[in-house]
Every structure is written in C-alpha cells, then in structure tokens.
Amino acid sequence: xKFLPLIFANLLRKKVRTALTIxxxxxxxxxxxxxxTIRVAxxxxxxxxxxxxxxxxxxxxxxxxxxxxxRDRILRIPGVKQVTWANWFGGVYVDEKNFFPQFAVDAxxxxxxYPEFVIPDDQWKAFREDRAGAIAGKLTxxxxxxxxxxxIPIRGTFLSGVFEFNLHGIYRGTRPxxxxxxxxxxxxxxxxxxxASYKNMIGWYTLRIENPDQAVRVTRAIDExxxxxxxxxxxxxxxxxxxxxxxxxxxxxxxxxxxxxxxxFTLLLVTGNTMAIAVRERTGELAVLKTVGFPDWAVLMxxxxxxxxxxxxxxxxxxxxxxxxxxxxxxxxxxxxxxxxPPQPIAAGVAAALLVGVVAGFxxxxxxxxxxxxxxxxxx
Amino acid sequence: xxxxxxxxxxxxxxRNLDKKYVRGSEEIHVLQGLNLDVDKGDFLAFMGPSGSGxxxxxxxxxxLDVPSAGSITVAGDEITRLSGGKLTAWRARHVGFVxxxxxxxxxxxxxxxxxxxxxxxxxxxxxxxxxxxxxxxxVGLGDRQQHYPRQLSGGQQQRVAIARAIVADATFLxxxxxxxxxxxxxxxxxxxxxxxxxxxxxxxxxxxxxxxxAAERAQQVLHxxxxxxxxxxxxxLRA
Numbered sequence: 001x002k003f004l005p006l007i008f009a010n011l012l013r014k015k016v017r018t019a020l021t022i023x024x025x026x027x028x029x030x031x032x033x034x035x036x037t038i039r040v041a042x043x044x045x046x047x048x049x050x051x052x053x054x055x056x057x058x059x060x061x062x063x064x065x066x067x068x069x070x071r072d073r074i075l076r077i078p079g080v081k082q083v084t085w086a087n088w089f090g091g092v093y094v095d096e097k098n099f100f101p102q103f104a105v106d107a108x109x110x111x112x113x114y115p116e117f118v119i120p121d122d123q124w125k126a127f128r129e130d131r132a133g134a135i136a137g138k139l140t141x142x143x144x145x146x147x148x149x150x151x152i153p154i155r156g157t158f159l160s161g162v163f164e165f166n167l168h169g170i171y172r173g174t175r176p177x178x179x180x181x182x183x184x185x186x187x188x189x190x191x192x193x194x195x196a197s198y199k200n201m202i203g204w205y206t207l208r209i210e211n212p213d214q215a216v217r218v219t220r221a222i223d224e225x226x227x228x229x230x231x232x233x234x235x236x237x238x239x240x241x242x243x244x245x246x247x248x249x250x251x252x253x254x255x256x257x258x259x260x261x262x263x264x265f266t267l268l269l270v271t272g273n274t275m276a277i278a279v280r281e282r283t284g285e286l287a288v289l290k291t292v293g294f295p296d297w298a299v300l301m302x303x304x305x306x307x308x309x310x311x312x313x314x315x316x317x318x319x320x321x322x323x324x325x326x327x328x329x330x331x332x333x334x335x336x337x338x339x340x341x342p343p344q345p346i347a348a349g350v351a352a353a354l355l356v357g358v359v360a361g362f363x364x365x366x367x368x369x370x371x372x373x374x375x376x377x378x379x380x
Numbered sequence: 381x382x383x384x385x386x387x388x389x390x391x392x393x394x395r396n397l398d399k400k401y402v403r404g405s406e407e408i409h410v411l412q413g414l415n416l417d418v419d420k421g422d423f424l425a426f427m428g429p430s431g432s433g434x435x436x437x438x439x440x441x442x443x444l445d446v447p448s449a450g451s452i453t454v455a456g457d458e459i460t461r462l463s464g465g466k467l468t469a470w471r472a473r474h475v476g477f478v479x480x481x482x483x484x485x486x487x488x489x490x491x492x493x494x495x496x497x498x499x500x501x502x503x504x505x506x507x508x509x510x511x512x513x514x515x516x517x518x519v520g521l522g523d524r525q526q527h528y529p530r531q532l533s534g535g536q537q538q539r540v541a542i543a544r545a546i547v548a549d550a551t552f553l554x555x556x557x558x559x560x561x562x563x564x565x566x567x568x569x570x571x572x573x574x575x576x577x578x579x580x581x582x583x584x585x586x587x588x589x590x591x592x593x594a595a596e597r598a599q600q601v602l603h604x605x606x607x608x609x610x611x612x613x614x615x616x617l618r619a
Binding site for chain 2: 002003005006009010012013284285288289290291292293294295296298373374377
C-alpha cells in the first residue's frame with residue numbers, strides 16, 4: 001500500500017500516454033465482452049440444456065416429421081420418465097422482419113418438461129382451456145408491447161392463412177440466459193389445420209430420463225426401436241442438439257478465440273512498448289531508487305505493478321462498459337435469444353487483461369531490475 | 381582521518397583498494413592501492429582532475445560498485461564481501477547520497493521524495509511522517525513539503541536531496557559535487573547545511589568537488605591523482 005503513491009505518480013506523469021494505453025485495454029475488453037455476449041447468445045441452448053433431457057428427431061433431418069404414436073413406444077423404453085413434443089411453426093407476425101420462434105406444443109406435458117420457464121398457474125390454466133390460446137416469452141411480449149388478453153395474428157408460411165391467437169400468459173426464465181423469445185400455442189390447434197398427409201405428425205420429441213447416466217443406453221434403445229421403420233429416429237441429448245444448432249451458425253467459438261487472440265496479442269505489443277519506453281525514460285530515477293536502498297525485487301515489482309494496474313484499470317473499464325451495454329437490453333431488436341454477459345466471461349476477460357499486464361510488463365521490469373546503478377547514474 | 385591506513389578503529393577503513401576497467405584490450409586503472417581511514421564526524425573533500433577516480437571512490441564507498449581488489453570496512457562490516465540484496469540493505473541502512481543534479485523524482489512531492497528510503501523499512505505511516513518532517517525541518521524546508529521539485533529552486537531541490545540522505549539516519553553521507561549545479565549563494569547555503577550536519581548532528585561526510593571554495597569547508601582535503609590519494613590542506617588550495 002505504501003508504494004501506491006509512487007506507482008500512481010509514475011502512471012500520471014504521462015497522462016495522455018497512460019490514458020491511451022488504458023483506453024486500448026478498455027476497447028479490447030469491451031470487444032471481448034460483446035463477443036462473449038454473442039457467443040452466449042448462440043450457445044445459450046447448450047449452456048442451459050437440461051442434463052436429463054433427450055431429444056428425438058427424424059434421422060433424415062429435423063424438418064422431417066415423426067409420427068405421434070411414437071410417444072407411447074418411447075414411454076415404454078426403460079429409463080424414460082416423461083415425453084412431450086412440439087412442432088416448428090415459422091409464421092410471420094405483421095412483417096417478415098418480426099422474427100421469433102413459434103412452437104406448437106402439447107399443453108398437457110410441455111410445461112412440466114421445462115421447469116426453468118415460469119408461468120403463473122392461472123395463466124397456464126387459461127391457456128389450456130382455450131384452443132386458440134398462446135403463451136409468449138417476456139422478451140417477445142415486451143418487444144411487441146403485448147399484454148395478456150391481446151389477440152395475436154400470425155400468418156402461416158407452410159400453411160396458408162392467418163392464425164389468430166389469444167395471449168393468455170407470459171413466461172419468464174429462472175436464469176438470465178434462459179430464452180424468453182418463444183411463442184407457444186396448442187399442437188392440437190395446428191394439427192387441425194394440417195393437410196391429411198401431415199395429420200398426427202410432430203416435429204420432435206423431448207423426453208426426460210430417470211438418470212442422466214443412462215443417456216447413452218436410452219438413446220441407443222430409442223433409435224434401435226425405430227430402426228428400419230419409415231421414420232427412423234436420431235436421439236441425442238438436448239445439449240448436443242443445441243450445440244449442433246449453434247454449429248449451423250458457424251464456429252462461433254473459433255471466431256471468438258481468433259479475434260480475442262489477435263486483440264490480446266496487439267495489446268501485448270502496445271503495452272510492452274509503452275512500458276519499455278516508460279522504463280527507458282526513467283532509467284535515472286530507477287537508479288536513484290536502487291541507490292537509496294530499493295532492492296532489485298522492489299524495482300521489478302514497481303514496474304510490473306504499473307503495467308498490471310494499467311491492464312486492470314483498462315480491462316475493468318472495458319468489461320464494465322460491455323456489461324452496462326448488455327444491461328440496457330438487446331440492441332439487435334430480438335434477433336438474439338438472449339443478450340447477457342455471464343460472470344464467467346467477465347472473470348476470464350479480467351484474467352486475460354491481468355495476464356497481458358504481467359507478460360507485457362515483465363521484460364521492461366526485468367531490465368529495470370537488472371539496471372546497473374553506476375552506469376545509469378552516469379547517464380543522468 | 382588518515383591516508384595510508386593503520387590499526388585504528390575508524391568508522392571507514394579502506395585497504396589496498398584497486399579498481400580497474402577493461403575496455404577492449406585496454407586495462408584502465410582508476411584507483412590503485414588506496415588506503416584510508418575515516419573517523420566518525422569527519423568531513424572530507426576529495427578533489428582532483430576529471431577521470432582521477434573521485435566518483436569511482438565514492439561509488440565504492442557507497443556500495444554502488446565493487447572493487448577489483450582490496451577491502452572497505454564500514455562500522456565493522458566489510459562491505460566488499462557483501463553482494464546483491466545484502467549490499468543493497470547495507471546501503472539503505474548506512475549511506476546517504478547527495479548528487480550534483482539532485483536526482484529527485486519529479487512526479488513526487490518533496491515529502492514523498494524524502495520518504496523514499498523509509499518505504500523499505502518497517503516504520504509505520506505516522507513514524508515515517510515524523511522522520512520526514514524532522515529531516516525537512518533540519519534542511520529548512522518544513523513549509524515546502526507538498527511542493528514538487530519543479531516548484532523549488534536548485535538550492536531548495538538540493539536541500540530536499542540532503543533531507544532524503546539523512547532521513548534514515550545514515551551512518552555517513554556521500555556527496556558528489558553537491559554544489560556543482562548551483563549559483564554561489566545557493567552553494568554556500570548547501571555547504572552551511574553540510575557544516576551543520578557535521579557540527580551539530582555528528583554526521584560523517586565525504587564530498588567530491590571541483591570547487592576549491594567548497595573544499596575549504598571540509599576538515600581535510602584529499603587529492604586524487606591518477607588513482608592515488610594525496611593529502612592537501614585548504615590553505616594550500618587557497619594559495
């Protein structure tokens with residue numbers, strides 16, 4: 001603590017340079033925070049997927065349907081506890097740019113399968129009692145200023161005509177990263193409107209198993225049950241399913257790591273150069289410190305502390321700005337299911353800034369430590 | 381003080397001190413077989429032409445450099461046997477340095493500059509403050525504690541440097557051309573201050589100077605000629 005005035009005084013001797021270095025850290029960490037937020041948005045399904053939930057889709061593709069009667073056969077497979085199902089709808093609300101996921105769900109079983117989505121009992125009851133009822137996620141409801149009792153017209157895409165829904169409930173997530181953009185309505189209602197060839201067909205099954213350790217066995221059992229049938233299945237964990245969706249958007253992780261690596265390497269050079277200049281400018285002063293009794297380690301730590309302090313101030317500022325931006329809401333107007341910067345990337349960002357501060361400051365600090373007092377004083 | 385050494389129990393004992401530098405294939409002997417005894421409370425001035433080894437001798441006495449041969453013993457510690465951290469710790473405890481160019485840290489106030497040697501001691505904040513205020517009071521700058529070096533005259537900056545040298549109660553002071561960058565009046569003030577430290581506070585001072593008027597304030601003037609010590613008297617210098 002008693003060295004802090006010396007460290008701060010040194011940092012403030014070239015205010016513009018220090019501000020620019022802190023600024024470069026802030027910009028880098030702000031960018032890192034935003035990239036991490038986008039990564040979370042794309043992979044949130046993976047992160048929040050239930051460990052005990054499996055998904056069953058058509059082996060050909062998720063857009064190919066499965067027969068509803070599979071439900072009873074799946075339920076009979078040992079280890080399966082619950083089954084629900086849903087269909088993708090893909091309708092248009094007022095304008096095509098108004099995108100949000102719409103699912104036709106089984107009103108009897110869907111809510112129990114997803115306890116992370118919270119809906120008041122009276123709202124769920126009203127939804128169940130109205131065949132044209134619907135439930136919207138809070139993000140979507142807020143975005144379109146819907147309130148309970150509103151009538152929501154959605155134009156079909158693969159089914160012609162406009163479907164009118166009565167909004168009976170708004171669900172919330174229990175965690176910040178839960179997707180609250182979905183819109184649910186009765187599968188029965190959709191099934192009524194389907195052409196004869198698609199009647200009693202569903203998009204996918206979601207099932208809960210008794211023990212996540214049995215996932216591999218249950219997965220295999222389901223796919224073997226429907227092997228060589230007209231509708232072969234592909235069963236996977238919900239996490240794997242979400243990951244395969246995320247992969248369709250490209251390798252976000254790779255993009256994030258690549259940009260992050262370039263940014264941090266650049267920062268390393270910028271900060272290393274700044275600290276090297278700072279040490280060179282202060283050769284005489286460092287020699288004086290050694291003359292009055294500062295040991296080598298103290299000189300090393302002083303220079304290193306400056307570098308680390310710059311990194312932490314800039315990094316902290318950048319990540320705080322990124323967090324503040326995410327708290328203001330999704331700037332993409334709902335294109336992303338969540339816009340949330342969790343604590344883990346914040347900690348990772350601060351740790352990365354700290355590491356860059358240490359690495360960038362080490363060489364200048366080491367050269368300051370090795371400074372020969374007599375030679376340095378001769379140059380003053 | 382004795383040139384040539386002896387068996388006395390002086391504060392500083394220098395025996396057969398050699399210092400040579402190697403530049404390429406050339407060996408430069410800066411100090412040769414130097415012997416010296418300095419008693420507590422002595423005020424010595426070293427004079428000599430440029431390159432005669434004055435600053436090198438000061439650096440060796442202050443533990444900033446190591447000799448090629450010979451020994452230096454200060455208050456019973458043979459510092460030529462110390463190295464690295466031990467030598468640094470010894471320097472912090474025993475030596476106060478005063479340089480020609482003051483060598484203050486420009487971004488620190490007078491108070492913080494003087495406090496620097498105390499930061500590595502176990503003293504608490506209040507004790508450090510007390511020591512710094514005392515040291516600045518001794519040099520007559522008690523009212524300039526919060527001034528930065530750029531806000532002080534050359535003479536005042538040198539007084540801050542002296543306060544920094546005495547704040548940790550050093551065993552002896554090494555002054556390298558302390559008046560070399562000052563006008564006559566400021567130089568006299570600094571020399572009066574050094575006199576005061578020797579006379580009233582019992583400090584031992586070894587000073588390198590080119591200025592005969594500064595040298596005549598010392599109790600004894602020693603001349604360095606090509607790395608060898610020669611005794612001289614202030615009266616002789618005046619002549």
